[in-house]
Amino acid sequence: STQPAPAAASASIVGTSIPRLAVATAPNASASEESATSRSVESARRNLPLALAFGAVATASLGMLVPTMLALAAAGAGWVLALSTFNVSVQMASPRWVVARALALYQMAAFGGMSAGSWLFGFVADHHGAAMALYAAAAAQLVGIAAGLRWPLPRVSDLDLTPRDTWSEPQTAVPVEARSGPIVITIEHRVPHANVSAFLAAMAERRRIRRRDGARDWTLLRDLGDPLLWIERYHVATWLDYIRHNQRRTRADDANSAVIASLRPEDYEPVVHRRIERQTGSLPVGRGPDPREIEPMTDPTRSS
Structure with missing residues (x-):
């Protein structure tokens, strides 16, 4: 089939509750202006999955070249914008010390979803036709949108993930090193x-x-x-x-x-x-020799 791209993208993004991005506003911006900007950004982001679903349905339904190319362009734009938006969302929703690991998990989920979605689309297209696979992908995308509306993630703008930087290393009476522990x-x-x-x-x-x-x-x-x-x-x-x-x-x-x-x-x-923690069997470095370690002078042959 030559039409797997919209469905693969839909299958990789389906089921993702779209987090809300923090909106950069001027320091003197009012709360109402910030809220309105946040809503407009959120509305635009909600339309990205709709563009994917529309592109899949239009590609399956239209039989003319030009309208199909326009539908594919809409689906591709929604796909690229959605993936890039998720990338930014993951970075903004992660503390600085763990952002690299969070991005790694996101990339693994995204590209793993693309692979699984491509396989699933190919399976459905092989048994039921490419048009039916595109319809199924659009339906799954709409289900994902409904799930995101029903169970939205917290607003990233409500989380201040800046390190506190108020803690200082305490002094200890017992000398410790970086590797000392547990x-x-x-x-x-x-x-x-x-x-x-x-x-x-x-x-x-x-x-x-x-x-x-x-x-x-x-x-x-x-x-x-x-x-x-x-x-x-x-x-x-x-x-x-x-x-x-x-x-x-x-x-x-x-x-x-x-x-x-x-x-x-x-x-x-x-x-x-x-x-x-200290194990009872571990002794200080300056301990005396264990009796078992003393040379057995009375038994040169060590037969005992």
């Missing part, structure tokens, strides 16, 4: 009984943030002897990972920190403990 972190919170439900909801978001930034085995503990004491615990592989973990916090995470702070007593500050 490092275990415990944070003690005191929460009144009336705030427990709200605290648990806020800590669910805190768990997501911690794990996103590299924490492992995050848990929340409640002291059985002191019911007001809650302990947040997690660990990282090395001291360097702990530093990176804290440097990855963004300004968007400040809202969660503010909620947790509001649920504690006013005069209480969380107590942070940083510990390093």
